[in-house]
């Protein structure tokens with residue numbers, strides 16, 4: 049008995065070693081293995097198409113490999129010392145050219161049909177312009193004049209393993225795109241700097257966001273809920289850190305949301321005329337800096353040597369208020385520094401003031417602050 | 432093909448020069464072949480080390496080992512080094528060693544250019560690697576270097592990258608011209624086109640592809656250079672340029688490029704399967720036609736890499752159908768290999784193991800390619816790990832397994848010694864398991880939604896990424912065994928016979944082992 053066991057172990061050491069090696073993975077996540085069906089008609093069709101071609105490919109593989117494995121087993125030199133002499137067979141060769149061709153047509157026809165549906169270019173009930181930035185998304189609701197940025201909200205401490213990772217690690221944002229259920233929503237996708245790609249698997253939408261181009265994609269989602277997606281075109285350092293989250297709600301809730309967003313915009317406009325102190329601006333500017341500037345210029349204001357210049361100790365930031373505003377409004381030609389003119393006057397004034405007051409800049413430089421009115425003045429047409 | 436060799440030992444037959452000058456000044460196709468092969472091996476190890484860094488970072492979610500910025504530099508250099516430094520020079524090395532011997536020529540047609548095309552390569556890669564130490568770091572925009580990430584937004588080292596790509600291109604073009612001229616002019620009497628060994632055929636076609644598309648790559652990087660330094664706006668939308676134009680140009684080079692990396696493999700595998708099946712290759716002429724049609728079709732499918740850039744419907748449909756069409760000749764090749772083995776008299780020495788694994792795993796890569804060609808489905812697959820799995824299946828157990836198979840198959844002829852069969856088999860099994868454990872799960876990670884070129888990922892992808900990393904370490908470290916086996920064989924071992932393998936046919940097996948420094952100074956007679 050024991051002897052039997054030992055000899056079994058000996059005969060199968062390789063197999064057993066392999067099993068031991070893979071056993072920790074037996075509990076691995078078996079559900080994360082396939083495409084999602086998604087939640088729109090199109091995404092369901094795409095899923096069916098995917099499964100169809102998948103099984104066709106499996107079938108082809110099984111047929112080809114079984115012939116091959118059979119021959120590897122049956123036609124070894126031991127079992128078949130004298131090889132056959134055939135080296136062509138026209139009928140067979142014609143068959144294995146024509147049959148795959150027919151299979152391909154069987155795959156390509158339904159694929160083309162689905163594609164035609166996806167390319168439907170009627171206008172949507174709601175049109176949202178999606179703009180990719182390094183490294184965040186901007187959403188503008190064209191009918192409603194609502195516009196905001198959506199940034200990764202996962203804490204850096206989670207990314208750097210200092211605290212446990214949350215359930216939606218890297219899949220959560222500070223502000224979701226909200227769309228109504230059952231309505232045709234059209235996305236107009238573009239980019240401000242480099243190419244990004246807006247992917248929402250549950251809607252089967254993946255469209256590149258390309259500077260100078262507007263691509264479109266549409267969807268109708270019936271089921272309210274939260275859907276998560278990602279950027280899928282390498283766009284620089286934080287490519288992996290600019291997720292997409294769409295919240296689908298009933299029409300009534302959507303209307304409320306739009307109303308609230310508009311109120312917010314009005315409040316922001318009022319802020320422009322308010323009297324600001326340096327401390328207030330710095331406080332407000334810090335959070336804007338963290339969202340918009342940290343990726344390149346770093347929390348320390350030191351930048352990254354060779355690519356992103358330091359703001360701490362920068363002459364422009366310390367002593368040249370006008371040029372400082374100009375750079376933020378216009379960007380720097382030929383460099384990664386883009387225009388931030390899409391930020392509000394308050395936000396711009398706050399973030400500029402923050403950089404002029406931090407890292408010892410105020411002490412070493414002129415220490416002047418920038419108020420929203422300075423930005424408004426800059427925007428006035430110059431004669 | 433049968434050959435009659437006059438064995439002559441001419442007195443004036445001189446051997447190699449002594450010392451380092453032998454390698455610096457050599458115009459001998461065998462020496463240059465050896466240089467290319469060792470160079471590509473070194474690049475394979477460097478590119479492999481970078482892959483280890485990538486997989487170590489991806490071992491767990493969160494950032495542990497490198498920063499995202501450096502991660503991007505690693506994926507970029509890994510891709511560039513493996514393609515331009517690993518696979519392509521290895522095939523050129525094999526062409527150098529084998530093409531003249533297979534067609535009964537004394538050497539390559541343009542021996543001095545041959546020397547030059549090798550010796551500029553180390554400089555190209557020295558420049559590329561030195562960018563790691565420059566301010567702003569190495570290129571970080573992926574091996575596909577899409578503008579404007581690689582122009583307006585690139586680190587300063589991009590200029591060195593451009594220069595390096597130019598040198599690699601010059602080297603490839605010279606190498607390719609040499610192959611074409613050699614094959615067209617130097618075949619021994621009786622070696623007609625349709626009697627040429629398939630490896631020669633595969634290289635003839637590859638060489639034409641290289642000559643056609645390397646200048647396109649050079650054009651692309653030159654336009655980048657102009658955009659960066661001379662104020663043009665080819666790819667800069669703000670200046671009226673077109674970022675998508677870059678992708679069209681790149682992939683017009685890029686898709687034929689992937690066939691440049693697989694056609695020679697087709698040739699190699701055909702020889703090895705024929706030898707170890709002890710049976711004539713099934714469908715020789717259909718093999719040639721299949722390669723020709725693949726090569727021609729490869730010029731009209733480039734936009735299948737760009738299905739999501741917003742092409743018009745008609746273009747999407749055209750490129751989908753054209754891409755799927757490539758599966759037909761590819762299928763023919765696979766069926767021919769299987770039919771060659773069928774009712775043969777098979778043995779499974781190391782080269783055959785690699786060749787059989789090639790057929791199976793390359794086919795899996797071809798099938799996933801077919802899935803990728805389906806545009807609506809590609810909207811879900813594109814730029815995910817599914818694509819990573821696809822091209823690694825065709826490149827690692829595809830191109831690279833074929834190169835390893837070739838080394839085991841011909842090294843007795845090159846060195847005069849047999850490799851250690853037990854170690855060879857061990858190397859095969861470790862590589863085979865490693866490659867599948869690494870890349871098979873990546874299909875599923877991709878389908879489940881993990882994008883490529885991500886240094887960090889959501890928690891649901893954690894388990895399979897860990898499996899994949901373990902496979903990668905296994906595969907990576909097994910290659911040190913390969914290095915050991917090759918060195919051991921070069922140093923000594925059982926003496927090889929002239930024919931080496933029982934079923935081997937072709938002119939290279941008619942000369943002594945190791946092959947004398949000069950072979951076929953008088954053309955052999957072939958009937």
Ligand code: HEM
Pocket residue numbers: 575689690692693735736754755757758761796797798799800801803804809812813814818821822825826829830
């Ligand atoms: C039947 C044969 C094949 C078909 C139908 C096919 C199809 C495709 C398609 C459609 C893509 C684009 C996927 C995407 O980005 O969404 C792709 C990517 C790729 N394929 Fe293939 N392929 C085939 C064979 C090969 C071979 C033989 C090689 C190389 C030896 C290869 C190398 C690649 C590479 C390197 C990429 C990715 C490039 C990148 O984006 O970095 N493929 N293939």
Ligand SMILES: [Cu+2]
Pocket residue numbers: 685686689732733735736
């Ligand atoms: Cu391609």
